[in-house]
Amino acid sequence: MSRKRAFDRDTVLEIALLEFWRHGYEATSIASLTAAMGIRPPSLYAAFGDKRHLFEEVVERYRKQDFSARALAEEPTARAAIARMLREAAVNYTDPGHPPGCLIFSAAVNGGPESADVREAMRGIREAAKAAIAAHIASDVAAGLLPEGTDAGALALFYAATVQGMSTQARDGATRRDLERITEFAMLAWPGEREGTPDGHPGRGPG
DSSP states (O other), rough: OOOOSOOHHHHHHHHHHHHHHHHOTTTTTTTHHHHTTTTTTTHHHHHHHSSSOOOOOOHHHTTTTOOHHHHHHHSSHHHHHHHHHHHHHHHTTTOOOOOHHHHHHHSSSSSSSGHHOOOOOOHHHHHHHHHHHHHHHHHHHHTTSSOOOOOOOHHHHHHHHHHHHHHHHHHHTTTHHHHHHHHHHHTTTTTTTOOOOOOOOOOOOOO
16 A cells, blocks of 8 residues: 655645745745645655646646636626726735735746746746737627727737736735726726726726
């Protein structure tokens, strides 16, 4: 009979997620991971293969809680989905229960040639999210919910950049209210919108 693992996989995965989120992929070493996870290196290799495969599992775990994907899937219009995405980003990126910002945006921004494939994988995830936003916008243009001629790709790029910027601002110490104000101003750029609140109801603009 094989020996039962002396650790809970979900628990150590969550610890590894926070380590990568806090320090980034390249700066997080096997030594720091095993120290935080409370396991020995042979146990990490036996359970996860290596640092790269552990990171991939961490990213998959993180993406299962992706609020932006849920917003796009659950909201009936692109405007509602993007407004919800930005509101939830303001809450999530400043949650004191975990490192600030977004793991996908920050964990593999810089590094040497040895981690180029990791950076490319993270870029691919971001590009897929941008494409999903653009598709939702294009669908609303086709349905007549947005003005004819609306550039779905450019609009998606603007809101993807807004979300990415909110992550960076959170890592620099921005508060939830700071990010909520970014949301309010960003939604004023929605085609055909001149005033109102991000939830789509009439109201005051920013401030």
